Amino acid sequence: MRLHHFHVAYLDKAAGSPPPSSPPSISLASQSSSAAIPLALQQYCLRPLAPKISFPEARKMVVLPEFARVRNASSRLLNCTVQVPTAGGTTRWNPSPDQIRVLEVLYRGGMRTPNSFQIEQITEELGKYGRIEGKNVFYWFQNHKARERQKQKRAALLTLNTTASTLPVAAAETKDGVETKKEQACEDASSRKRRFRTWDDVDHGGGGDAATDDVTLELFPLRPQGKAS
Amino acid sequence: MRLHHFHVAYLDKAAGSPPPSSPPSISLASQSSSAAIPLALQQYCLRPLAPKISFPEARKMVVLPEFARVRNASSRLLNCTVQVPTAGGTTRWNPSPDQIRVLEVLYRGGMRTPNSFQIEQITEELGKYGRIEGKNVFYWFQNHKARERQKQKRAALLTLNTTASTLPVAAAETKDGVETKKEQACEDASSRKRRFRTWDDVDHGGGGDAATDDVTLELFPLRPQGKAS
DNA sequence: GCAAATTAATGATTTATTCAAG
DNA sequence: CTTGAATAAATCATTAATTTGC
Numbered sequence: 001m002r003l004h005h006f007h008v009a010y011l012d013k014a015a016g017s018p019p020p021s022s023p024p025s026i027s028l029a030s031q032s033s034s035a036a037i038p039l040a041l042q043q044y045c046l047r048p049l050a051p052k053i054s055f056p057e058a059r060k061m062v063v064l065p066e067f068a069r070v071r072n073a074s075s076r077l078l079n080c081t082v083q084v085p086t087a088g089g090t091t092r093w094n095p096s097p098d099q100i101r102v103l104e105v106l107y108r109g110g111m112r113t114p115n116s117f118q119i120e121q122i123t124e125e126l127g128k129y130g131r132i133e134g135k136n137v138f139y140w141f142q143n144h145k146a147r148e149r150q151k152q153k154r155a156a157l158l159t160l161n162t163t164a165s166t167l168p169v170a171a172a173e174t175k176d177g178v179e180t181k182k183e184q185a186c187e188d189a190s191s192r193k194r195r196f197r198t199w200d201d202v203d204h205g206g207g208g209d210a211a212t213d214d215v216t217l218e219l220f221p222l223r224p225q226g227k228a229s
Numbered sequence: 230m231r232l233h234h235f236h237v238a239y240l241d242k243a244a245g246s247p248p249p250s251s252p253p254s255i256s257l258a259s260q261s262s263s264a265a266i267p268l269a270l271q272q273y274c275l276r277p278l279a280p281k282i283s284f285p286e287a288r289k290m291v292v293l294p295e296f297a298r299v300r301n302a303s304s305r306l307l308n309c310t311v312q313v314p315t316a317g318g319t320t321r322w323n324p325s326p327d328q329i330r331v332l333e334v335l336y337r338g339g340m341r342t343p344n345s346f347q348i349e350q351i352t353e354e355l356g357k358y359g360r361i362e363g364k365n366v367f368y369w370f371q372n373h374k375a376r377e378r379q380k381q382k383r384a385a386l387l388t389l390n391t392t393a394s395t396l397p398v399a400a401a402e403t404k405d406g407v408e409t410k411k412e413q414a415c416e417d418a419s420s421r422k423r424r425f426r427t428w429d430d431v432d433h434g435g436g437g438d439a440a441t442d443d444v445t446l447e448l449f450p451l452r453p454q455g456k457a458s
Numbered sequence: 459g460c461a462a463a464t465t466a467a468t469g470a471t472t473t474a475t476t477c478a479a480g
Numbered sequence: 481c482t483t484g485a486a487t488a489a490a491t492c493a494t495t496a497a498t499t500t501g502c
Contacts, residue, residue: 092479092484113472139484146473147483321469321494342487368470375488376468 093136098129103140112145114138322365327358332369341374343367 095103102125106114114122114137123134324332331354335343343351343366352363 094480094484136484139486142473143483143485146475150474323469323495365469369468371488372468372470375490379489 093132095132095136095140096130099126099132102126102129103137103144107141107144107148112141114141322361324361324365324369325359328355328361331355331358332366332373336370336373336377341370343370 103122106122111118116134119134119137122137123132126132126137332351335351340347345363348363348366351366352361355361355366
């Protein structure tokens with residue numbers, strides 16, 4: 001993985017230096033139960049760490065909490081502009097040709113929105129060709145899907161404008177009816193309806209639980225139509 | 230950490246029962262290096278586990294990878310409708326009045342998009358009043374912010390329609406210029422511009438690194454204007 | 459009074475946009 | 481100008497309110 005990241009990491013509750021005029025505790029214990037938000041929750045001590053050189057093996061896979069919204073802007077609120085990136089590591093992921101190749105094969109194979117497990121696997125796999133994090137994989141699919149779609153949309157429009165009035169108003173705007181080509185090899189049924197569940201998942205390691213029935217679902221129906229460029 | 234979640238957990242690469250006609254390996258080693266996607270990446274064995282009663286203390290905090298998109302729909306693709314929620318645990322989070330109260334205080338205090346650390350803290354805090362996961366907190370802020378905004382927008386429009394032509398075209402549509410009331414106690418400067426960085430963060434535990442300068446920023450400037458209803 | 463049927467809220471996801479690094 | 485990263489808007493789906501018929 002690539003890592004590097006900067007990070008401003010957050011220290012804990014340490015009641016650092018309470019800025020001028022800021023009530024020590026809110027104590028919103030007024031309604032139902034005697035709940036009072038502990039001070040700890042109200043003011044932290046955020047201190048940007050040093051550059052963070054990016055350990056070659058730093059992949060501690062802390063796993064990046066979904067909501068890992070850093071909002072490093074908070075820091076900006078005060079006065080340290082802390083541009084984070086600072087030194088050392090590069091800022092954003094720069095996929096190697098190999099990585100892209102693999103990703104595209106998967107994409108063409110029909111993968112559109114990999115789940116956490118798949119992302120983990122893919123990340124691990126792509127890690128062989130260079131630094132990469134799960135979020136990169138996640139974003140890549142997100143962006144690729146969106147951009148592929150808009151590309152097709154533009155193309156469709158041009159086609160319509162060019163061939164003028166050939167077809168009435170066929171397929172080209174069903175909210176996603178664009179990708180009428182191949183793509184969606186799988187994922188085909190249940191297309192229009194939104195699927196449920198997301199977040200949850202992530203097998204719990206050892207997994208000793210009640211391993212009742214195993215359905216063994218095939219996640220990558222991908223027919224290797226591609227095989228190469 | 231708190232967490233517990235249900236889960237349909239996904240088993241690994243176990244080349245379970247390779248469905249009819251599915252090439253054992255894609256081997257897209259055709260371009261640059263000799264990269265060949267291992268079979269493991271191409272077909273897994275997804276097997277929904279038993280109902281998952283929701284252990285009172287099962288919260289192992291696997292951490293919920295940001296991209297934890299489960300896409301349990303994949304399962305649907307085949308034939309097991311596996312509605313996940315199954316038994317025991319309820320499906321969606323149902324905030325207790327206490328939890329909501331706390332969340333609202335924080336919101337009014339100016340918190341809009343808590344970072345992962347804050348979410349962790351909040352989750353832990355709210356966990357005292359009932360089950361809750363980080364994602365719930367994350368979503369709550371996301372939704373609350375959005376809905377509060379649209380509420381104000383509607384209100385603003387009504388006001389304009391009612392008071393007719395009192396003010397020319399003052400403040401009411403700067404993309405977010407709506408929340409002109411209070412709210413944004415902090416987060417005020419840098420409003421219009423998107424902040425950078427997000428994901429990364431999550432201090433690395435022990436943190437022995439070069440703890441150079443600590444800025445100790447105040448994250449919750451919240452002035453307890455509320456204090457109670 | 460109560461349970462099916464509706465509606466209103468709001469939790470959870472996805473899609474569209476925007477920002478900015480390279 | 482391409483594209484990784486991040487956020488906001490739009491949607492979908494459940495659950496709590498509530499209304500309605502008995």
